[in-house]
Amino acid sequence: MAEKDDGLGLSLSLGCPDNNQIQNHHPSPAATPPPPPTAATRFPLNFFRSPLPFMQQHVSSSSDAFHPSSTDRNAEARSSLFRGIDMNIRAVSVIDCDEEVMVSSPNSTVSSLSGKRSEREDNDGESLDLDDDGGDGGDAAARKKLRLSKEQAAVLEETFKEHNTLNPKQKMALAKQLNLRARQVEVWFQNRRARTKLKQTEVDCEYLRRCCENLTDENRRLQKEVTELRALKLSPQFYMNMSPPTTLTMCPQCERVAVSSSSSSAASASLDRPTTNGSTHHHHHRPVPMNSWAAVIPPHHHRTGS
DNA sequence: GTGCCCCCGCCAGTTACGTCA
DNA sequence: GATGACGTAACTGGCGGGGGC
Numbered sequence: 502m503a504e505k506d507d508g509l510g511l512s513l514s515l516g517c518p519d520n521n522q523i524q525n526h527h528p529s530p531a532a533t534p535p536p537p538p539t540a541a542t543r544f545p546l547n548f549f550r551s552p553l554p555f556m557q558q559h560v561s562s563s564s565d566a567f568h569p570s571s572t573d574r575n576a577e578a579r580s581s582l583f584r585g586i587d588m589n590i591r592a593v594s595v596i597d598c599d600e601e602v603m604v605s606s607p608n609s610t611v612s613s614l615s616g617k618r619s620e621r622e623d624n625d626g627e628s629l630d631l632d633d634d635g636g637d638g639g640d641a642a643a644r645k646k647l648r649l650s651k652e653q654a655a656v657l658e659e660t661f662k663e664h665n666t667l668n669p670k671q672k673m674a675l676a677k678q679l680n681l682r683a684r685q686v687e688v689w690f691q692n693r694r695a696r697t698k699l700k701q702t703e704v705d706c707e708y709l710r711r712c713c714e715n716l717t718d719e720n721r722r723l724q725k726e727v728t729e730l731r732a733l734k735l736s737p738q739f740y741m742n743m744s745p746p747t748t749l750t751m752c753p754q755c756e757r758v759a760v761s762s763s764s765s766s767a768a769s770a771s772l773d774r775p776t777t778n779g780s781t782h783h784h785h786h787r788p789v790p791m792n793s794w795a796a797v798i799p800p801h802h803h804r805t806g807s
Numbered sequence: 808g809t810g811c812c813c814c815c816g817c818c819a820g821t822t823a824c825g826t827c828a
Numbered sequence: 829g830a831t832g833a834c835g836t837a838a839c840t841g842g843c844g845g846g847g848g849c
Contacts, residue, residue, distance in 0.1 A: 647838090685837080685838085688837065692836065692838085
Protein backbone atom coordinates (compact mmCIF):
# COMPACT_ATOMS: atom_id res chain seq x y z
CA MET A 502 0.00 0.00 0.00
CA ALA A 503 1.41 3.31 -0.92
CA GLU A 504 2.23 5.78 1.76
CA LYS A 505 -0.39 8.41 1.98
CA ASP A 506 -1.85 10.87 4.29
CA ASP A 507 -4.42 8.97 6.20
CA GLY A 508 -6.14 11.91 7.62
CA LEU A 509 -4.28 11.54 10.85
CA GLY A 510 -1.51 13.67 9.53
CA LEU A 511 0.91 10.89 10.15
CA SER A 512 3.66 9.59 8.00
CA LEU A 513 6.48 7.18 8.23
CA SER A 514 9.05 9.65 6.99
CA LEU A 515 11.90 9.12 9.33
CA GLY A 516 15.31 10.55 9.01
CA CYS A 517 18.45 9.11 10.36
CA PRO A 518 17.75 8.51 14.01
CA ASP A 519 20.30 10.77 15.49
CA ASN A 520 19.58 12.34 18.77
CA ASN A 521 18.17 15.49 17.38
CA GLN A 522 15.75 13.69 15.24
CA ILE A 523 14.82 11.40 18.01
CA GLN A 524 14.06 14.38 20.10
CA ASN A 525 12.10 16.04 17.43
CA HIS A 526 10.28 12.97 16.46
CA HIS A 527 9.41 11.92 19.95
CA PRO A 528 8.68 15.04 21.84
CA SER A 529 7.89 14.67 25.45
CA PRO A 530 4.25 15.25 26.20
CA ALA A 531 5.23 17.16 29.27
CA ALA A 532 8.00 19.21 27.81
CA THR A 533 6.65 19.84 24.37
CA PRO A 534 3.58 21.90 23.73
CA PRO A 535 1.20 20.70 21.09
CA PRO A 536 2.75 21.42 17.74
CA PRO A 537 1.14 23.78 15.30
CA PRO A 538 -1.32 22.08 13.03
CA THR A 539 0.95 21.50 10.12
CA ALA A 540 0.41 18.64 7.76
CA ALA A 541 2.94 16.52 9.54
CA THR A 542 2.05 17.36 13.08
CA ARG A 543 -1.60 18.04 13.09
CA PHE A 544 -2.19 15.07 15.29
CA PRO A 545 0.98 14.36 17.13
CA LEU A 546 1.70 10.73 17.63
CA ASN A 547 3.11 11.23 21.04
CA PHE A 548 0.13 12.89 22.38
CA PHE A 549 -0.07 10.49 25.21
CA ARG A 550 2.74 8.04 25.06
CA SER A 551 6.44 7.67 25.01
CA PRO A 552 8.26 7.18 21.78
CA LEU A 553 8.97 3.51 21.94
CA PRO A 554 7.46 0.59 23.74
CA PHE A 555 10.49 0.11 25.92
CA MET A 556 10.12 3.67 27.03
CA GLN A 557 6.42 3.64 27.22
CA GLN A 558 4.89 4.85 30.37
CA HIS A 559 1.47 4.23 31.64
CA VAL A 560 -0.64 6.90 30.15
CA SER A 561 -4.16 6.10 31.05
CA SER A 562 -3.72 8.10 34.18
CA SER A 563 -2.81 11.13 32.18
CA SER A 564 -6.43 12.03 32.02
CA ASP A 565 -7.11 11.54 35.65
CA ALA A 566 -7.95 15.16 35.93
CA PHE A 567 -10.94 14.48 33.78
CA HIS A 568 -12.13 11.43 35.59
CA PRO A 569 -15.51 11.75 37.07
CA SER A 570 -16.25 11.66 40.68
CA SER A 571 -17.60 8.46 41.99
CA THR A 572 -20.85 10.21 42.66
CA ASP A 573 -21.24 11.03 39.03
CA ARG A 574 -20.35 7.56 38.01
CA ASN A 575 -22.69 5.88 40.40
CA ALA A 576 -25.50 8.19 39.56
CA GLU A 577 -24.95 7.50 35.95
CA ALA A 578 -24.81 3.81 36.62
CA ARG A 579 -28.01 3.85 38.61
CA SER A 580 -29.87 5.80 36.05
CA SER A 581 -28.49 3.72 33.25
CA LEU A 582 -30.12 0.66 34.65
CA PHE A 583 -33.39 1.94 33.40
CA ARG A 584 -32.20 3.40 30.22
CA GLY A 585 -33.02 2.31 26.74
CA ILE A 586 -30.97 0.16 24.53
CA ASP A 587 -28.49 1.08 21.91
CA MET A 588 -29.86 1.97 18.55
CA ASN A 589 -28.13 -0.95 17.00
CA ILE A 590 -29.88 -3.50 19.09
CA ARG A 591 -33.22 -1.96 19.50
CA ALA A 592 -34.52 -4.08 16.75
CA VAL A 593 -33.82 -7.15 18.76
CA SER A 594 -34.64 -5.73 22.12
CA VAL A 595 -37.47 -8.10 22.63
CA ILE A 596 -36.68 -8.41 26.28
CA ASP A 597 -37.86 -5.88 28.73
CA CYS A 598 -35.36 -3.32 29.74
CA ASP A 599 -35.84 -4.49 33.22
CA GLU A 600 -33.16 -4.15 35.78
CA GLU A 601 -33.69 -7.66 36.97
CA VAL A 602 -33.40 -9.05 33.51
CA MET A 603 -30.27 -7.11 32.83
CA VAL A 604 -28.57 -8.22 35.95
CA SER A 605 -29.69 -11.75 36.25
CA SER A 606 -29.23 -12.63 32.63
CA PRO A 607 -25.99 -11.04 31.67
CA ASN A 608 -25.31 -13.71 29.11
CA SER A 609 -28.59 -13.81 27.44
CA THR A 610 -28.90 -14.57 23.77
CA VAL A 611 -28.74 -10.88 23.07
CA SER A 612 -25.09 -10.60 23.81
CA SER A 613 -25.00 -6.90 23.23
CA LEU A 614 -27.22 -6.42 26.17
CA SER A 615 -25.08 -8.25 28.57
CA GLY A 616 -23.75 -6.76 31.71
CA LYS A 617 -22.17 -3.40 31.69
CA ARG A 618 -22.61 -2.98 27.99
CA SER A 619 -26.29 -2.61 28.27
CA GLU A 620 -26.04 -0.49 31.33
CA ARG A 621 -23.60 1.71 29.62
CA GLU A 622 -25.92 2.40 26.79
CA ASP A 623 -27.30 5.82 26.91
CA ASN A 624 -30.32 7.31 25.35
CA ASP A 625 -29.18 10.81 25.82
CA GLY A 626 -32.60 12.11 25.36
CA GLU A 627 -31.96 14.73 22.79
CA SER A 628 -29.62 12.62 20.79
CA LEU A 629 -30.43 11.36 17.39
CA ASP A 630 -32.63 8.40 17.06
CA LEU A 631 -30.47 6.84 14.49
CA ASP A 632 -32.45 3.71 14.17
CA ASP A 633 -35.58 5.54 13.41
CA ASP A 634 -36.02 3.88 10.10
CA GLY A 635 -35.16 0.66 11.70
CA GLY A 636 -37.30 -1.38 13.84
CA ASP A 637 -37.42 -3.13 10.57
CA GLY A 638 -37.21 -6.22 12.54
CA GLY A 639 -34.73 -8.96 12.26
CA ASP A 640 -31.19 -9.24 13.48
CA ALA A 641 -29.87 -8.19 10.11
CA ALA A 642 -30.61 -4.62 11.02
CA ALA A 643 -29.06 -4.98 14.42
CA ARG A 644 -26.03 -2.92 13.58
CA LYS A 645 -26.46 0.24 11.64
CA LYS A 646 -23.34 2.12 10.86
CA LEU A 647 -23.29 5.85 10.80
CA ARG A 648 -20.85 7.84 8.78
CA LEU A 649 -19.85 10.90 10.72
CA SER A 650 -20.04 14.12 8.85
CA LYS A 651 -16.93 16.12 8.15
CA GLU A 652 -17.99 18.71 10.63
CA GLN A 653 -18.52 16.15 13.33
CA ALA A 654 -15.22 14.50 12.59
CA ALA A 655 -13.45 17.83 12.65
CA VAL A 656 -14.85 18.73 16.04
CA LEU A 657 -13.94 15.33 17.39
CA GLU A 658 -10.44 15.69 16.05
CA GLU A 659 -10.04 19.08 17.59
CA THR A 660 -11.26 17.78 20.90
CA PHE A 661 -8.96 14.79 20.66
CA LYS A 662 -6.03 17.11 20.18
CA GLU A 663 -6.90 18.77 23.44
CA HIS A 664 -7.58 15.60 25.42
CA ASN A 665 -7.33 12.09 24.13
CA THR A 666 -9.81 11.00 26.73
CA LEU A 667 -13.03 12.52 27.90
CA ASN A 668 -14.78 12.46 31.18
CA PRO A 669 -18.51 11.79 31.15
CA LYS A 670 -19.39 15.45 31.29
CA GLN A 671 -17.16 16.30 28.40
CA LYS A 672 -18.45 13.33 26.53
CA MET A 673 -22.04 14.32 27.08
CA ALA A 674 -21.37 17.91 26.12
CA LEU A 675 -19.60 16.88 22.99
CA ALA A 676 -22.30 14.43 22.09
CA LYS A 677 -24.90 17.09 22.56
CA GLN A 678 -22.93 19.54 20.51
CA LEU A 679 -22.55 17.07 17.68
CA ASN A 680 -25.99 15.63 18.02
CA LEU A 681 -24.57 12.22 18.63
CA ARG A 682 -24.99 9.74 21.41
CA ALA A 683 -22.38 9.71 24.14
CA ARG A 684 -21.62 6.13 23.28
CA GLN A 685 -20.73 7.18 19.76
CA VAL A 686 -18.35 9.81 21.05
CA GLU A 687 -16.83 7.29 23.38
CA VAL A 688 -16.36 4.76 20.61
CA TRP A 689 -14.90 7.37 18.34
CA PHE A 690 -12.30 8.27 20.95
CA GLN A 691 -11.45 4.65 21.55
CA ASN A 692 -10.97 4.00 17.88
CA ARG A 693 -9.03 7.20 17.48
CA ARG A 694 -6.65 6.20 20.23
CA ALA A 695 -6.24 2.81 18.62
CA ARG A 696 -5.44 4.38 15.28
CA THR A 697 -2.93 6.70 16.87
CA LYS A 698 -1.29 3.84 18.64
CA LEU A 699 -1.12 1.78 15.50
CA LYS A 700 0.53 4.60 13.62
CA GLN A 701 2.98 5.14 16.43
CA THR A 702 3.84 1.46 16.39
CA GLU A 703 4.59 1.68 12.71
CA VAL A 704 6.83 4.66 13.32
CA ASP A 705 8.55 2.85 16.16
CA CYS A 706 9.16 -0.15 13.95
CA GLU A 707 10.63 2.01 11.26
CA TYR A 708 12.84 3.73 13.80
CA LEU A 709 14.08 0.44 15.19
CA ARG A 710 14.64 -0.91 11.71
CA ARG A 711 16.83 2.06 10.89
CA CYS A 712 18.69 1.67 14.16
CA CYS A 713 19.30 -1.94 13.31
CA GLU A 714 20.56 -1.04 9.89
CA ASN A 715 22.92 1.56 11.29
CA LEU A 716 24.26 -0.80 13.90
CA THR A 717 24.75 -3.48 11.30
CA ASP A 718 26.67 -1.09 9.13
CA GLU A 719 28.74 0.03 12.04
CA ASN A 720 29.42 -3.52 13.04
CA ARG A 721 30.48 -4.34 9.51
CA ARG A 722 32.77 -1.37 9.45
CA LEU A 723 34.34 -2.27 12.76
CA GLN A 724 34.85 -5.85 11.68
CA LYS A 725 36.62 -4.61 8.64
CA GLU A 726 38.72 -2.34 10.75
CA VAL A 727 39.69 -5.19 13.02
CA THR A 728 40.74 -7.21 10.05
CA GLU A 729 42.85 -4.37 8.79
CA LEU A 730 44.45 -3.83 12.16
CA ARG A 731 45.27 -7.46 12.46
CA ALA A 732 46.88 -7.32 9.07
CA LEU A 733 48.95 -4.38 10.20
CA LYS A 734 49.92 -6.05 13.42
CA LEU A 735 53.22 -7.14 11.93
CA SER A 736 54.17 -3.60 11.01
CA PRO A 737 54.26 -1.74 14.32
CA GLN A 738 55.91 1.36 12.87
CA PHE A 739 52.97 2.01 10.67
CA TYR A 740 50.75 1.22 13.56
CA MET A 741 52.34 3.87 15.75
CA ASN A 742 52.04 6.60 13.15
CA MET A 743 48.43 5.91 12.53
CA SER A 744 45.83 8.17 13.99
CA PRO A 745 43.06 6.34 15.78
CA PRO A 746 40.28 5.78 13.30
CA THR A 747 37.72 5.01 15.91
CA THR A 748 37.33 5.67 19.55
CA LEU A 749 34.92 4.00 21.83
CA THR A 750 34.15 6.37 24.60
CA MET A 751 32.42 5.83 27.86
CA CYS A 752 30.74 8.41 29.98
CA PRO A 753 32.48 8.36 33.35
CA GLN A 754 29.21 9.10 35.09
CA CYS A 755 26.85 6.59 33.64
CA GLU A 756 29.29 4.25 31.93
CA ARG A 757 27.37 4.36 28.71
CA VAL A 758 29.30 3.65 25.59
CA ALA A 759 29.29 5.86 22.56
CA VAL A 760 31.14 5.53 19.31
CA SER A 761 32.85 8.46 17.79
CA SER A 762 34.94 8.46 14.71
CA SER A 763 36.64 11.05 12.61
CA SER A 764 35.96 9.06 9.52
CA SER A 765 32.44 7.83 10.03
CA SER A 766 29.10 9.31 10.67
CA ALA A 767 29.28 9.37 14.40
CA ALA A 768 25.69 10.30 14.80
CA SER A 769 24.55 7.09 13.28
CA ALA A 770 26.39 5.10 15.86
CA SER A 771 25.27 6.90 18.92
CA LEU A 772 23.77 4.56 21.45
CA ASP A 773 22.02 7.24 23.39
CA ARG A 774 18.30 7.12 23.48
CA PRO A 775 15.95 9.94 24.24
CA THR A 776 14.74 9.86 27.75
CA THR A 777 11.13 9.66 28.64
CA ASN A 778 10.97 13.31 29.42
CA GLY A 779 12.20 14.14 25.97
CA SER A 780 15.63 15.29 26.95
CA THR A 781 18.69 13.58 25.73
CA HIS A 782 21.36 12.23 27.94
CA HIS A 783 23.64 14.66 29.70
CA HIS A 784 26.62 15.84 27.72
CA HIS A 785 29.69 13.72 27.79
CA HIS A 786 32.26 16.34 28.57
CA ARG A 787 35.12 13.99 29.12
CA PRO A 788 34.68 10.81 27.20
CA VAL A 789 36.92 8.03 28.30
CA PRO A 790 38.33 5.90 25.54
CA MET A 791 37.81 2.24 26.11
CA ASN A 792 39.75 0.49 23.43
CA SER A 793 43.40 -0.15 23.05
CA TRP A 794 44.01 3.53 22.58
CA ALA A 795 42.96 3.97 26.15
CA ALA A 796 46.46 3.03 27.12
CA VAL A 797 47.31 6.67 27.02
CA ILE A 798 44.75 7.47 29.67
CA PRO A 799 46.21 7.85 33.15
CA PRO A 800 45.07 5.15 35.55
CA HIS A 801 43.22 7.48 37.88
CA HIS A 802 40.66 8.13 35.17
CA HIS A 803 39.37 4.63 35.61
CA ARG A 804 38.87 4.78 39.35
CA THR A 805 35.36 4.03 40.32
CA GLY A 806 35.63 5.55 43.73
CA SER A 807 34.58 2.45 45.59
C1' DG B 808 -6.91 -2.79 57.42
C1' DT B 809 -8.77 -6.30 54.26
C1' DG B 810 -11.68 -8.74 51.09
C1' DC B 811 -15.52 -8.83 48.17
C1' DC B 812 -18.57 -6.87 44.91
C1' DC B 813 -20.03 -3.56 41.60
C1' DC B 814 -19.26 -0.18 38.26
C1' DC B 815 -16.56 2.17 35.12
C1' DG B 816 -13.13 3.27 31.50
C1' DC B 817 -9.90 1.54 28.59
C1' DC B 818 -7.76 -1.65 25.43
C1' DA B 819 -7.04 -5.36 21.93
C1' DG B 820 -9.28 -7.84 18.80
C1' DT B 821 -13.07 -8.50 15.84
C1' DT B 822 -17.15 -7.65 13.01
C1' DA B 823 -19.78 -5.27 9.80
C1' DC B 824 -20.85 -1.47 7.01
C1' DG B 825 -19.79 2.41 3.63
C1' DT B 826 -16.87 3.99 0.05
C1' DC B 827 -13.99 3.77 -3.79
C1' DA B 828 -11.23 2.04 -7.57
C1' DG C 829 -23.37 -3.96 -11.62
C1' DA C 830 -20.03 -7.05 -9.15
C1' DT C 831 -16.03 -7.28 -6.47
C1' DG C 832 -12.18 -6.69 -3.47
C1' DA C 833 -9.53 -3.47 -0.67
C1' DC C 834 -9.69 -0.24 2.66
C1' DG C 835 -11.28 2.84 6.40
C1' DT C 836 -13.85 3.03 10.33
C1' DA C 837 -18.07 2.75 13.36
C1' DA C 838 -19.52 -0.42 16.53
C1' DC C 839 -19.18 -4.56 19.33
C1' DT C 840 -17.03 -8.07 22.57
C1' DG C 841 -14.45 -9.77 26.31
C1' DG C 842 -10.99 -8.92 29.55
C1' DC C 843 -8.41 -6.15 32.84
C1' DG C 844 -7.40 -2.83 36.36
C1' DG C 845 -8.84 0.91 39.37
C1' DG C 846 -11.97 3.19 42.53
C1' DG C 847 -15.64 3.23 45.81
C1' DG C 848 -19.03 1.17 48.95
C1' DC C 849 -20.07 -2.30 52.27
